[in-house]
Amino acid sequence: MKKQITIATRALVTLLGMLVIWFLITQFSAIPSYLLPPPKNVAQALINQRWLLWHATQITFVETVLGLLLGCLFGSILALLMMISPLIRRWLMPLVLISQSIPVFALAPLLVLWLDFGIKSKIAMAVLMIFFPVTSSFFDGLRNTPQGWLDLAQTMNATSWRKLFFLRIPAAMSSFASGLRVATAIAPIGAVVGEWVGASAGLGFLMQDANNHFQTDLMFAALFILSIMTMSLWGLVDFSLKKLIPWEKQTF
Amino acid sequence: MKDKTSNSAPALILEGVSLQYQQKYIFRNLNTRFPAAQFSVLLGSSGVGKSSLLRMIAGLQNYNAGSIHATDGQSLSNRISYMGQQDFLLPWAKVIQNVMIGSHLRGEKRNRSLAEHLLEQVGLSDQCNAYPQSLSGGMRQRVALARVLYENRPIILMDEPFSALDTVTRTRMQDFTVALLRGKTVLLITHDPFEACRMGEHIQVLAGQPAELYGPIAIKGAIPRHADAIETQQAQSELLALLLRKAEQ
Numbered sequence: 001m002k003k004q005i006t007i008a009t010r011a012l013v014t015l016l017g018m019l020v021i022w023f024l025i026t027q028f029s030a031i032p033s034y035l036l037p038p039p040k041n042v043a044q045a046l047i048n049q050r051w052l053l054w055h056a057t058q059i060t061f062v063e064t065v066l067g068l069l070l071g072c073l074f075g076s077i078l079a080l081l082m083m084i085s086p087l088i089r090r091w092l093m094p095l096v097l098i099s100q101s102i103p104v105f106a107l108a109p110l111l112v113l114w115l116d117f118g119i120k121s122k123i124a125m126a127v128l129m130i131f132f133p134v135t136s137s138f139f140d141g142l143r144n145t146p147q148g149w150l151d152l153a154q155t156m157n158a159t160s161w162r163k164l165f166f167l168r169i170p171a172a173m174s175s176f177a178s179g180l181r182v183a184t185a186i187a188p189i190g191a192v193v194g195e196w197v198g199a200s201a202g203l204g205f206l207m208q209d210a211n212n213h214f215q216t217d218l219m220f221a222a223l224f225i226l227s228i229m230t231m232s233l234w235g236l237v238d239f240s241l242k243k244l245i246p247w248e249k250q251t252f
Numbered sequence: 253m254k255d256k257t258s259n260s261a262p263a264l265i266l267e268g269v270s271l272q273y274q275q276k277y278i279f280r281n282l283n284t285r286f287p288a289a290q291f292s293v294l295l296g297s298s299g300v301g302k303s304s305l306l307r308m309i310a311g312l313q314n315y316n317a318g319s320i321h322a323t324d325g326q327s328l329s330n331r332i333s334y335m336g337q338q339d340f341l342l343p344w345a346k347v348i349q350n351v352m353i354g355s356h357l358r359g360e361k362r363n364r365s366l367a368e369h370l371l372e373q374v375g376l377s378d379q380c381n382a383y384p385q386s387l388s389g390g391m392r393q394r395v396a397l398a399r400v401l402y403e404n405r406p407i408i409l410m411d412e413p414f415s416a417l418d419t420v421t422r423t424r425m426q427d428f429t430v431a432l433l434r435g436k437t438v439l440l441i442t443h444d445p446f447e448a449c450r451m452g453e454h455i456q457v458l459a460g461q462p463a464e465l466y467g468p469i470a471i472k473g474a475i476p477r478h479a480d481a482i483e484t485q486q487a488q489s490e491l492l493a494l495l496l497r498k499a500e501q
Contacts, residue, residue, distance in 0.1 A: 149342070151334065152353075155311070155312070162357050170344045
């Protein structure tokens with residue numbers, strides 16, 4: 001409890017400090033407000049345009065969460081397949097690496113072209129960004145089950161399926177969790193990049209639109225909401241993982 | 253004479269066993285016999301290959317030549333239970349589930365009443381639903397012992413199972429183990445002459461490169477022997493002297 005209070009205090013002090021620095025820069029420098037709007041203008045934009053921002057946030061949130069769920073599902077299945085069959089591993093690993101060697105930013109226009117301007121192309125972008133950290137960390141965890149457990153299972157004449165389900169998968173949960181944390185942090189990037197390239201709604205679309213119309217205060221407001229959304233999502237995932245995998249921090 | 257299908261503990265025989273690692277012999281033509289239904293102890297300093305020998309018997313490591321078999325001629329593969337230095341309890345499973353993990357991994361029906369009974373025998377009946385993280389090192393090793401007992405196998409291999417425990421807990425665990433594993437063919441390896449003297453009915457020393465076996469050394473009195481018995485202390489100093497002599501060679 002005391003630890004949580006100190007963390008909250010630290011976050012609050014950091015936030016206030018940044019606000020003060022920001023305020024001082026806008027107050028005492030010659031930077032025009034269309035380049036760097038003062039905090040007050042951004043707060044006004046947040047209030048005045050709340051319905052616009054709320055609508056955009058909902059869309060980006062749905063894209064992010066769906067992308068996260070599908071990316072995790074896809075990434076986990078891939079890791080399991082690679083674990084079960086060395087043949088699949090040998091054929092899929094290069095493909096996975098190729099998929100990561102192409103920047104998602106370069107793929108975005110294509111995806112928008114193929115999957116339309118709506119929500120589908122943004123989810124696909126998020127999935128493309130997310131599945132790799134999930135696959136690689138989960139697969140790593142599956143492969144590195146402590147030898148002592150595998151020995152135990154062998155002397156107990158365990159069947160290989162049961163060894164996978166009751167030993168390897170639970171033992172890989174902490175690796176999976178670290179992959180999921182990374183995925184959660186980058187999922188909104190996928191969605192926003194998709195919106196940036198071609199969309200009619202969402203925070204990314206709103207930001208680009210505001211940028212084009214020199215509404216820098218609205219753009220800052222959207223950025224602010226995006227970062228709050230990402231942090232809340234990460235906090236929620238982190239909290240759930242700690243509850244679901246209480247042994248995570250244990251050293252085996 | 254003996255019922256072929258019985259679960260009575262057989263003796264273990266090693267015949268001409270050799271193990272090479274990177275062109276170097278760890279064991280070369282090793283021959284010995286661990287008597288049926290007794291506590292055999294292998295004493296040796298670390299790095300001599302004790303664990304490798306145990307892993308070979310457990311079927312966890314291949315060897316280059318020779319054979320390891322039971323005197324009743326049946327396969328060893330599903331008649332051995334293994335207990336290591338670490339307890340390797342599953343952190344996501346409750347204590348009682350850890351005891352029954354063998355059934356679970358084989359896809360058999362779990363025998364909960366047996367597991368409860370065994371936990372009572374090791375003095376942990378109040379911890380059935382606890383998670384291993386909340387237990388002390390000694391309690392965790394007792395759960396591991398209950399897990400071995402649940403498997404109900406005639407041959408038990410123990411790889412320094414008490415070396416991480418403090419002296420009091422270790423002494424208690426030795427008593428527990430002797431009492432609960434009576435009637436089984438037990439092979440325990442240790443680097444501690446005192447432990448060997450307390451628990452060994454059939455004590456051999458493993459030393460040298462390639463490692464050879466010396467003994468068996470006989471000590472009077474039933475196990476677990478008392479620490480203050482004169483025979484125990486004499487045997488302990490003899491074993492220590494033997495270990496030192498072999499280490500110098």
